Amino acid sequence: MELRIEDSQLVKEYINGSEKAIEVLINRHNARLTGFIYSKLGDRELTEDIFQDTFMKVIRTLKRGAYNEEGKFLPWVMRIAHNLVIDHFRKNNRMPMYGETESFNIFSMMGDERLNAEKQLIKDQIDSDLANMIRELPQDQQEVLEMRMYKDMSFKEISDNTGVSINTALGRMRYALINLRKLVEANNIVLTN
Amino acid sequence: MEKIYANKKDRCKLVKAKPETIEFLLNYSKSLKVTEAKGIKFESNLN
Numbered sequence: 001m002e003l004r005i006e007d008s009q010l011v012k013e014y015i016n017g018s019e020k021a022i023e024v025l026i027n028r029h030n031a032r033l034t035g036f037i038y039s040k041l042g043d044r045e046l047t048e049d050i051f052q053d054t055f056m057k058v059i060r061t062l063k064r065g066a067y068n069e070e071g072k073f074l075p076w077v078m079r080i081a082h083n084l085v086i087d088h089f090r091k092n093n094r095m096p097m098y099g100e101t102e103s104f105n106i107f108s109m110m111g112d113e114r115l116n117a118e119k120q121l122i123k124d125q126i127d128s129d130l131a132n133m134i135r136e137l138p139q140d141q142q143e144v145l146e147m148r149m150y151k152d153m154s155f156k157e158i159s160d161n162t163g164v165s166i167n168t169a170l171g172r173m174r175y176a177l178i179n180l181r182k183l184v185e186a187n188n189i190v191l192t193n
Numbered sequence: 194m195e196k197i198y199a200n201k202k203d204r205c206k207l208v209k210a211k212p213e214t215i216e217f218l219l220n221y222s223k224s225l226k227v228t229e230a231k232g233i234k235f236e237s238n239l240n
Binding site for chain 2: 019022023026027030031033034035038044047048051052055056059060063064065
């Protein structure tokens with residue numbers, strides 16, 4: 001059975017000079033903290049920055065001997081991350097604040113993002129037309145187009161998955177789009193909602 | 194179109210900080226020294 005050292009013990013060891021202890025703490029809470037920050041920001045690069053700033057603050061506080069929340073390491077770290085996220089929004093004025101007034105109702109801002117019945121029908125038709133046209137493409141072009149557009153894969157990932165060079169994958173994508181445009185024109189299909 | 198979603202199931206990776214970020218933090222930790230003089234704490238970075 002694997003022996004798990006408690007966070008509080010690792011914190012003590014780190015304060016007493018064990019650099020290994022902070023490595024264990026960072027790796028132990030990496031996914032949880034990154035997920036927490038990402039859920040607030042929705043941006044991978046920013047998440048990375050806030051994660052780094054959070055642990056820099058943790059390290060400084062521990063080294064200065066200013067940590068006094070023994071046994072509650074993760075909530076403390078999360079709180080630091082949360083405050084840094086708030087700071088980020090403040091700095092960028094990106095935290096929208098709405099107050100209800102006589103002329104403004106908060107519910108007017110809270111739209112239902114679902115399409116109405118007519119737009120849904122049009123969207124279904126477009127999806128179906130597009131799917132039929134994609135099926136007309138050569139297999140290799142279909143494959144690249146589906147990976148790029150539907151699975152959001154990078155050309156490097158497509159190259160790794162299909163065993164062709166990045167340039168070949170780019171070329172296939174280019175021809176897939178050219179051929180799709182030809183099919184759209186040839187069939188007089190309107191692909192707008 | 195259903196085959197689009199069934200080809201590779203391991204594409205969804207857990208969001209985690211990059212190894213370079215962890216490496217940076219560990220180096221930062223090693224290089225940061227806090228010294229105290231007359232009740233005031235001084236931070237110095239030995240990099």
